[in-house]
Amino acid sequence: MFNLDEVRAKFPILDQEVNGHTLVYLDSAATSQKPQSVIDIVNDYYNRYNSNVHRGVHTLGTYATEGYEGAREKVKNFINASSTMEVIFTRGTTTALNKVAHSYARANLSEGDEIVLTKMEHHSNIIPWQQAAHATGAKLRYIPLQDDGTITLEDVREAVTSKTKIVAMTHVSNVLGTINPIKEVAKIAHENGAVIVVDGAQSVPHMKVDVQDLDVDFFAFSAHKMCGPTGVGVLYGKQELLEEMEPVEFGGEMIDFVNLYDSTWKELPWKFEGGTPIIAGAIGLGAAIDFLNEIGLDEIEKHEQEITEYALEQMKTIDGITIYGPKKRAGLVTFNLDDVHPHDLATALDSLGVAVRAGHHCAQPLMKELQVAATARASFYLYNSKQDVDIFVDGLKKTKEYFGDVF
């Protein structure tokens, strides 16, 4: 059974006052908070067995390697990859997507080819493809958005053609909360001979993801949005694709034999992990996965849905509020209040201890599409309560009054 009080008690950071008020943290889509178990395991690594991996003959090196590779096994099971060879540790989602854009895209794209994106992508799933297109002469093509911030499969079929080599799409929009039909899009991509690359930064923390069931070719996500440490993430790729790909970074850890004029690479996944990896981070991610599994992603998703529905209901009662995104959405609400700029709104809420995000959310093309310069966003996770929502909504009303007096 999901017990919110027990869950909250596991996050030490929540138990504090900010600007004289109990912290209400509604910015988990930017980064989630960390449970004590994750904080402890990272400390434990540094306190007891900090060592480099894959090279030391000594005991601590063995512990570190076991911890690091054990985390890979946990990731493999968590997303149901078919082998740990398909799990590459990266610095985060951005690095993971860049690896695909550098290695796979540059080797497989040529002039006239197309990369299909949606208009709701985060900058990290736009710019790597722009750069790959500039380098190869390929073109970008965008699937349009419906008024409610969703895409239709008809539009996907229209955009994905025999010219398409790559479809790059977010699983869940960090602004709209839209959940994209990845499985269906993957099918369309494959029917046209394209691969699909998925930005899973906003989905993996919140819902069960099975990369084999979705039949995606590449899938990227970050540890820090799923209760894990910053600075570590994952690139999943199908083994047969990864085998064919050249590494992006060259140096220590990723080599087999090094000669004066040429070298060979280690096997998967290490050929993509040049340099000393993010050992503590990966071990922390493993602990985050244990933590999420213990509570259960189904329970987490259910709880977030309840909170989000409740928030939407309450927010809709405020005059002059505009809410962006579809009815069926992941656990976040992006909005604007008439006559209050989102920065002013976020500052006002912060003075009440409520943390929300304001700005363009790393999605400038989407902001243009929505015809706004900036928006505010409240995002929820397993530790948020209805009381958090009440404090937030009350804060919105007060903010509206405060700034309303001036106008």
Place this chain on the structure above:
Amino acid sequence: MSFNNLDTLYRQVIMDHYKNPRNRGQLEGDHITVELNNPTCGDRIDLQLKIEDGVVKDAKFEGEGCSISMSSASMMTQVIIDRPVDEAIKISEMFSDMMLGKEMEGYDFDIDELGDIQALQGVSKFPARIKCATLAWKAMEQGVEKEE
């Protein structure tokens, strides 16, 4: 719950500049244009300066942003119009010191005499908002450099 501490940030005069910006619009004739963004938040200013013989003859701005960035732009244009360029730059440096909460020493001006900009002093207590307040001033500095 109350917003008492917000009053140090959102002074009446700031909200007045936000609501009724001075020198908002487009300059006619020859002028310098600087467009600056605050890439982390999406604030944007399009500042136009008319500089003749080392003096800022006129200034106008357009853009979008929060109350702090837009009121700061409005106040800035008021202060620099009809001032020599080097004075405008000195005032910008002084403003920067004020934002960083530093003592404003070694300047030939008194902050009270520089239009309404003193009202923005409270921004220094809100570190996340300092960039909002300095955007227009950075645009002015870049514009002046262009002229030189």
